[in-house]
Amino acid sequence: MLRRLGGSSGSLWKPKNPHSLEYLKYLQNVLQKNEKLTEPNRKIIVEALRAISEILIWGDQNDGSVFDFFLERQMLSHFLQIMEQDTGLFVSVQLLQTLNILFENIRHETSLYFLLSNNHVNHIITHRFDFSNEEILAYYVSFIKTLSMRLNPATIHFFFNETTNDFPLLTETLKLFDSKETMVRIAVRTVVLNIIRVKEEGLQKYLITALKVYLCDLIDQLVGMSIDLDVFVRSAENVTANRERLRDKVDDLIDIFHYVGDLLETNSIADSLSSLLTSRFIFPLLFNSLIARRNNQAVLLTPISALFYASQILLVISHRPLILSFLQAFLFEDASILCSQWIRSEDSYCLQTAPLTDSTISEERAFFHGLLAALDSTQNDDYLSFYALMVIYAMLQNKGDVSDILAAASIPHNGATGTVVTCEPRIVKCLIDVVESAAKADSRLRPITLELTCIVLRQLVLTVDDDNTLHEAIARSASVVQAVMGTHLATALSKEQLFLEMFEDEYHELTTQTLRLNAVGWEMLLPPAASPFSGLPLNKRLSSGHEERVRTNIQLYLHTRKLKQDMLGEQETHLPLQIDLHAVVRVGDCINLNNSDLLSVTVSFSRHEKQSRFLVTDRLQLILVEPDTKKAGWAIVTFVGLLQDTQITGDASDSRSLHVVVESRAGIKRPGPLLSARFIFDDHIRCMAAKQRLTKGRQNARQLKMGLICDLLGCRTEVLARSNPYKIVKGCAPGSARKQLDTPANDGLGSSKSSSNSIPEDPVTSANPSGSKIHHI
Amino acid sequence: MSYAYLFKYIIIGDTGVGKSCLLLQFTDKRFQPVHDLTIGVEFGARMITIDGKQIKLQIWDTAGQESFRSITRSYYRGAAGALLCYDVTRRDTFNHLSSWLEDARQHSNSNMVIMLIGNKSDLEARREVKREEGEAFAREHGLVFMETSAKTAANVEEAFIDTAKEIYRKIQEGVFDINNEANGIKLGPQHSPSSPNSPAGGAGLGGSGASKMLPHKALYQALCRMGDKMVYPLLPAFARPAWNHAAGPKTVFFWAPTIKWALVGAGIADLARPAEKLSLGQNMALAATGSIWARYCLVITPVNYYLCSVNCFVFLTGFTQLLRIAHLRYTNPDWDKEKTQ
Numbered sequence A: 001m002l003r004r005l006g007g008s009s010g011s012l013w014k015p016k017n018p019h020s021l022e023y024l025k026y027l028q029n030v031l032q033k034n035e036k037l038t039e040p041n042r043k044i045i046v047e048a049l050r051a052i053s054e055i056l057i058w059g060d061q062n063d064g065s066v067f068d069f070f071l072e073r074q075m076l077s078h079f080l081q082i083m084e085q086d087t088g089l090f091v092s093v094q095l096l097q098t099l100n101i102l103f104e105n106i107r108h109e110t111s112l113y114f115l116l117s118n119n120h121v122n123h124i125i126t127h128r129f130d131f132s133n134e135e136i137l138a139y140y141v142s143f144i145k146t147l148s149m150r151l152n153p154a155t156i157h158f159f160f161n162e163t164t165n166d167f168p169l170l171t172e173t174l175k176l177f178d179s180k181e182t183m184v185r186i187a188v189r190t191v192v193l194n195i196i197r198v199k200e201e202g203l204q205k206y207l208i209t210a211l212k213v214y215l216c217d218l219i220d221q222l223v224g225m226s227i228d229l230d231v232f233v234r235s236a237e238n239v240t241a242n243r244e245r246l247r248d249k250v251d252d253l254i255d256i257f258h259y260v261g262d263l264l265e266t267n268s269i270a271d272s273l274s275s276l277l278t279s280r281f282i283f284p285l286l287f288n289s290l291i292a293r294r295n296n297q298a299v300l301l302t303p304i305s306a307l308f309y310a311s312q313i314l315l316v317i318s319h320r321p322l323i324l325s326f327l328q329a330f331l332f333e334d335a336s337i338l339c340s341q342w343i344r345s346e347d348s349y350c351l352q353t354a355p356l357t358d359s360t361i362s363e364e365r366a367f368f369h370g371l372l373a374a375l376d377s378t379q380n381d382d383y384l385s386f387y388a389l390m391v392i393y394a395m396l397q398n399k400g401d402v403s404d405i406l407a408a409a410s411i412p413h414n415g416a417t418g419t420v421v422t423c424e425p426r427i428v429k430c431l432i433d434v435v436e437s438a439a440k441a442d443s444r445l446r447p448i449t450l451e452l453t454c455i456v457l458r459q460l461v462l463t464v465d466d467d468n469t470l471h472e473a474i475a476r477s478a479s480v481v482q483a484v485m486g487t488h489l490a491t492a493l494s495k496e497q498l499f500l501e502m503f504e505d506e507y508h509e510l511t512t513q514t515l516r517l518n519a520v521g522w523e524m525l526l527p528p529a530a531s532p533f534s535g536l537p538l539n540k541r542l543s544s545g546h547e548e549r550v551r552t553n554i555q556l557y558l559h560t561r562k563l564k565q566d567m568l569g570e571q572e573t574h575l576p577l578q579i580d581l582h583a584v585v586r587v588g589d590c591i592n593l594n595n596s597d598l599l600s601v602t603v604s605f606s607r608h609e610k611q612s613r614f615l616v617t618d619r620l621q622l623i624l625v626e627p628d629t630k631k632a633g634w635a636i637v638t639f640v641g642l643l644q645d646t647q648i649t650g651d652a653s654d655s656r657s658l659h660v661v662v663e664s665r666a667g668i669k670r671p672g673p674l675l676s677a678r679f680i681f682d683d684h685i686r687c688m689a690a691k692q693r694l695t696k697g698r699q700n701a702r703q704l705k706m707g708l709i710c711d712l713l714g715c716r717t718e719v720l721a722r723s724n725p726y727k728i729v730k731g732c733a734p735g736s737a738r739k740q741l742d743t744p745a746n747d748g749l750g751s752s753k754s755s756s757n758s759i760p761e762d763p764v765t766s767a768n769p770s771g772s773k774i775h776h777i
Numbered sequence B: 001m002s003y004a005y006l007f008k009y010i011i012i013g014d015t016g017v018g019k020s021c022l023l024l025q026f027t028d029k030r031f032q033p034v035h036d037l038t039i040g041v042e043f044g045a046r047m048i049t050i051d052g053k054q055i056k057l058q059i060w061d062t063a064g065q066e067s068f069r070s071i072t073r074s075y076y077r078g079a080a081g082a083l084l085c086y087d088v089t090r091r092d093t094f095n096h097l098s099s100w101l102e103d104a105r106q107h108s109n110s111n112m113v114i115m116l117i118g119n120k121s122d123l124e125a126r127r128e129v130k131r132e133e134g135e136a137f138a139r140e141h142g143l144v145f146m147e148t149s150a151k152t153a154a155n156v157e158e159a160f161i162d163t164a165k166e167i168y169r170k171i172q173e174g175v176f177d178i179n180n181e182a183n184g185i186k187l188g189p190q191h192s193p194s195s196p197n198s199p200a201g202g203a204g205l206g207g208s209g210a211s212k213m214l215p216h217k218a219l220y221q222a223l224c225r226m227g228d229k230m231v232y233p234l235l236p237a238f239a240r241p242a243w244n245h246a247a248g249p250k251t252v253f254f255w256a257p258t259i260k261w262a263l264v265g266a267g268i269a270d271l272a273r274p275a276e277k278l279s280l281g282q283n284m285a286l287a288a289t290g291s292i293w294a295r296y297c298l299v300i301t302p303v304n305y306y307l308c309s310v311n312c313f314v315f316l317t318g319f320t321q322l323l324r325i326a327h328l329r330y331t332n333p334d335w336d337k338e339k340t341q
């Protein structure tokens, strides 16, 4: 009854089904009745807006008549009417969100056209919302971002009027380009990119002029940020807090490079943008800073920052014409191309044409020589050379097909086809000098610089002609440095208690941490730090103290060793330090213990957590096992730790127990030891036996490995390796056929032991072939 | 509306995993997915309360920015929290997690809180990724994990709010540099206490605006602080989460039911009373309110189990008395005559 009434009288009654044309009619009625926005009807209007968007989306997917009605009644004009009144936060936000939802969820092109016709959307875009309110601003930019997602050659004409050159979406967006809010700036960039990506001729023509000022502002912003960053680099101390601020600044700057890179992919604006970048940023700021100062007023960067920016441009931007003109100037031109400079004017900067003086044209290839000079500055430290190396690295990395121009400068690039390229001897010499400077007494070369040098050298020689002289020359100096480092290490080896740990740590670091140069470059911008309090890892700073010196030497040694091997095409045979790799036992393995000495032990982690296990050792490992219920004499491994990392202390209050701590190996992320527990044995004698076995096992394991390091360094081995007295045959899963692994080294010795002893033999009594003294820890 | 902090979130994951739907579900619960109509949006904001502090969450969706390197880079950096989503019905979306994570870790600031979300948990029949796998991935990479459904709204609140709690915890620990807005955290506008009329700030999305320290409010906060200092440390570990719960002892939702226990007490005391002296009407009323409220407090926000329990007891006592009355009248068919005698 009521429903019928509702239907006839123009939807005065609320229809039941919220997804129907009826309901939309009803809502339209609500809006019409509440044309005037007042405090009491706010809620009603907002709710109506929301419901309308929901119906429209439903209609888009289910019922075409909904959109017809929407269009017929000009419902968007209601939206506008509401907007025109002084709406306040609540309604503005809801209105924008409704539109947002609408434009995001409409799937049919025709529905979209309906929404966009009549120019209402452009009115909404140009409406003066209260942008001082961050919430409205946020909803507004997401709204224009959503709109920009819907742009294509067909829809663009709803936004862009070619005859009047009106494009509110773009012009309104650009007004927000330097908003304080990061997310707003990002949205603005997204909108701009979405717009220029639309392939429509009229639009592209329009963009060339419309974006001119914006692009110029963008580059000037880049200039301002670069100078600001440079000032920071000059003045800040190398501590963690400063590096964090630095990182923010650098990231903002590199974002602009990326943005420019994305913009350059659009043909219409690429030319003007790349000429703006070269004429306002690269030449007057970067290149000007690479040669001697010519004018007292000019704002120049330190060569450090200039080279850093240059490397970032090469790493980030791959637009070929820009990169070619950059490299052309950088590698071949002289200072005569510099005809302008930045000067400070009040609190901003302005570009000024700089008159040429006679002295400026004198040197040929001025910037290239600047690069070489920077490379060659390792006498003091590697601060500047690191960034010169970064530039060469970045040139080789650039994705813009640069091999021809690099070949012209005798820089071999692996993209080069056919022609054999020689390598610029001055660059090679500089690089070799960097490597050799590692061997100097009180060298201030940081390991990361050496690593980068090695990377660059490898890439350079990769495509160089196959006459091996270059490889050999590099290998020769690498081996000189390696030898010097080797002797340093040999002295340290006998003095440092923890040399083995250091060596294995550093080797592990080196093999697992790949250098991420496009991320790491900025970390070295602040002057080299020496103290661990700077928060930098050791390879990125100078060492302080004896132990760090040893570690640095290990790193330098390992880098040069690898470089030499690569140059000579040798395989690494000694590293990582390994003994009988095939006998290594892992957790979950099922091992044969028929011939091993077992000690029954209760492993107690805390008062509540106790486990009953058997303790076994082999040459290198401490192993805890649980007997296999299915196979007599076999057991499942529940824990494995290296004896060399095991520390044992007795318990004064309980003669049956030992405290055992197994430190975790380098590279295991979890902090703290691998195992830390109390081992409780059946009686005092067994406890003593275990203590001796573990102590001695640790000693032996360490001696074995130290022996390997001695072999590696070529120094005399004073400790002889001892073979394993305990036999462990690694088996297969319980139940499957038994597989006897052939381990001749273990076999003979192992079987000589008897396992029938109820009290295990004290290892001290067994023959000690080396006769060396055993120190109990 | 004023807030103490503003946290910016981003929401990432393969296309079609339901990011936009999650976002709208959280920020605007009025969009209930009926008739298979799912609606999404790319931006939303909502106010939440943590530790009695108003916190505004702004959530930004990537939507279509993936093709621009410059955008993704900066986008990650501007956020304090990230929801990394996959679709439990599509294994490929799960397999892509590590590359998303790598991107996020590379570009974001190191303190960004990342929550792993397996969405569409309502589609149990089409599930391809087990819950345990999500848990294992989260454990391995140090993330918080949750399975959600943007359709049924299951766990959606929790996902966003728990992320905020984690960020809030990090702020308390001093890990975040809150003065650097690039971190995705912003301090709320400062109200100077001296200004007598601090602006109430427009019409809120359904809440009162004024945030002046009225005397009763000051008293309340003093009590809360005292409780924090003296009572909270004494609580056993299992009871601690309840202390700051939305229906915990710092709110009226706790004290109202507490007073209601008096009704239960009275009801139990009435057990001693002879059945003929009991009022049928009163006990019917008790049983009825008890049962209605016991149900009602499970559907309101915050869900109030405490209130539920007291109402269960109210119902039980009322009901017991009713049984006694019924028993009396059944065994004594002429009960009302006795009364008149």
Ligand SMILES: Nc1nc2c(ncn2[C@@H]2O[C@H](COP(=O)(O)OP(=O)(O)OP(=O)(O)O)[C@@H](O)[C@H]2O)c(=O)[nH]1
Pocket: B013, B014, B015, B016, B017, B018, B019, B020, B021, B022, B038, B040, B063, B064, B119, B120, B121, B122, B123, B148, B149, B150, B151, B152
């Ligand atoms: N059953 C079910 N479907 C869902 C759920 N969440 C989202 N969907 C559906 O998944 C589809 C994609 O959802 P969106 O939110 O648009 O996905 P998105 O992640 O935003 O995708 P892009 O914007 O393309 O990156 C929609 O059709 C929704 O109907 C859910 O929890 N359960």
Ligand SMILES: [Mg+2]
Pocket: B019, B020, B021, B040, B041, B061, B063
């Ligand atoms: Mg989406």
